[in-house]
Amino acid sequence: EIVLTQSPDFQSVTPKEKVTITCRASQSIGSSLHWYQQKPDQSPKLLIKYASQSFSGVPSRFSGSGSGTDFTLTINSLEAEDAATYYCHQSSSLPYTFGQGTKLEIK
Amino acid sequence: QVQLQESGPGLVKPSQTLSLTCTVSGGSISSGDYYWSWIRQPPGKGLEWIGYIYYSGSTYYNPSLKSRVTISVDTSKNQFSLKLSSVTAADTAVYYCARARYSLSYWGQGTLVTVSS
Numbered sequence: 001e002i003v004l005t006q007s008p009d010f011q012s013v014t015p016k017e018k019v020t021i022t023c024r025a026s027q028s029i030g031s032s033l034h035w036y037q038q039k040p041d042q043s044p045k046l047l048i049k050y051a052s053q054s055f056s057g058v059p060s061r062f063s064g065s066g067s068g069t070d071f072t073l074t075i076n077s078l079e080a081e082d083a084a085t086y087y088c089h090q091s092s093s094l095p096y097t098f099g100q101g102t103k104l105e106i107k
Numbered sequence: 108q109v110q111l112q113e114s115g116p117g118l119v120k121p122s123q124t125l126s127l128t129c130t131v132s133g134g135s136i137s138s139g140d141y142y143w144s145w146i147r148q149p150p151g152k153g154l155e156w157i158g159y160i161y162y163s164g165s166t167y168y169n170p171s172l173k174s175r176v177t178i179s180v181d182t183s184k185n186q187f188s189l190k191l192s193s194v195t196a197a198d199t200a201v202y203y204c205a206r207a208r209y210s211l212s213y214w215g216q217g218t219l220v221t222v223s224s
Contacts, residue, residue, distance in 0.1 A: 001170075034210040043203055043217050044154065049210035087154055091209035095169040098154040 002026050004088050006099035014107045019075040021102045023088035028068045032092035035064055035073045038101075039084045047086075048073065080106050109134040111204050111215035119198075119222050125191040129204030129215060136185050137162045142207045143187045145178060147200040148217070155200075159207060160187055194222045 003026040013019055023033065031051040036044035046055045048064035051071055061076045075082055083106045088099040115127035129143070136143060145157040158168035160178045168176045172191070180187040191198060201217040 032209065036211070043214040044211070045214070046210055046212050049212075055210075055212065089154075089156075089211065091207075094167055095171075096156045098156065101153050 001095060002029060002090050002093050002097055004090055004097055004099035006086075006088060006102045008102060009100065010103045010105070012105040012107055013078055015078055015080055017078045019078055019082075019104065021073045021075075021086055023066075023071040023073070023099050025069045025071075025090060025092075027093075029090045029092035031067050032090055033064075033066065033071045034089045034091065035062075036087045036089065037082075037084045038087065044087060075104075078104075078106070082106070109206060109213050111206065111213060113202060113204050113215045113218040115218060115220070117219060117221060119194055119220060120224050121195055121222055122193055125189070125194050125198065125202075125220055125222075127189045127202055127204075127218065127220070129187050129189075131185045131187075131206070134206075135182075136180060136187065137182045140208060143178075143180065144205045144207045144211060145189045146203045146205060146211070146214075148203070149197075149200045157189065157191075157202075196222050198222050 005024045033051045035048040038044040052064045063074045065072050085101045085103045110132045112130045119125045142159040144159040160166045160180050175192045177190040199222045201219050203217045205211040205214045
């Protein structure tokens with residue numbers, strides 16, 4: 001089973017700041033890495049698929065990069081509505097797995 | 108736009124079987140382009156992928172749950188279902204259904220299932 005490790009677990013940030021969340025896989029997964037945003041009491045929503053492809057309707061301030069074992073989700077010019085927990089997910093190898101999540105708090 | 112909606116009992120007794128159904132609207136399960144998945148999230152914790160089913164009935168289950176999980180599909184009703192047997196308190200979670208083509212593009216709102224006597 002592929003283990004995904006996100007960092008940091010928690011981050012407190014101010015609006016308009018640039019945020020970077022990383023996801024490291026225990027073995028190479030190519031570009032089969034996806035990012036989700038989950039706000040309190042809501043279901044997760046797909047932000048980025050295949051490491052760098054934005055999902056339909058996602059604001060342009062969200063972007064992704066990486067391949068192999070190291071991946072990054074970047075949020076440019078953070079907005080208050082971006083307060084959420086962010087998860088990475090790999091679909092390279094069954095069973096599919098998720099990172100433990102990164103909680104973003106807006107100051 | 109495709110929508111998914113989970114339904115089923117919110118309370119299940121220990122050792123019994125948890126049963127949930129996901130109804131899909133705005134798209135056909137039989138289109139063949141997607142895998143239909145179940146994911147769960149214990150209160151305050153992260154996401155765990157349970158398994159998926161293809162419209163043909165082929166399935167894959169997470170080995171951690173494989174002995175207790177059955178996922179089935181009813182294409183005539185545009186629904187797919189989850190059964191989890193011999194539940195314990197550790198199975199208390201919000202259960203989500205989702206449409207997958209490797210990434211999980213659309214999710215249901217989730218339903219909380221509590222295992223308690």
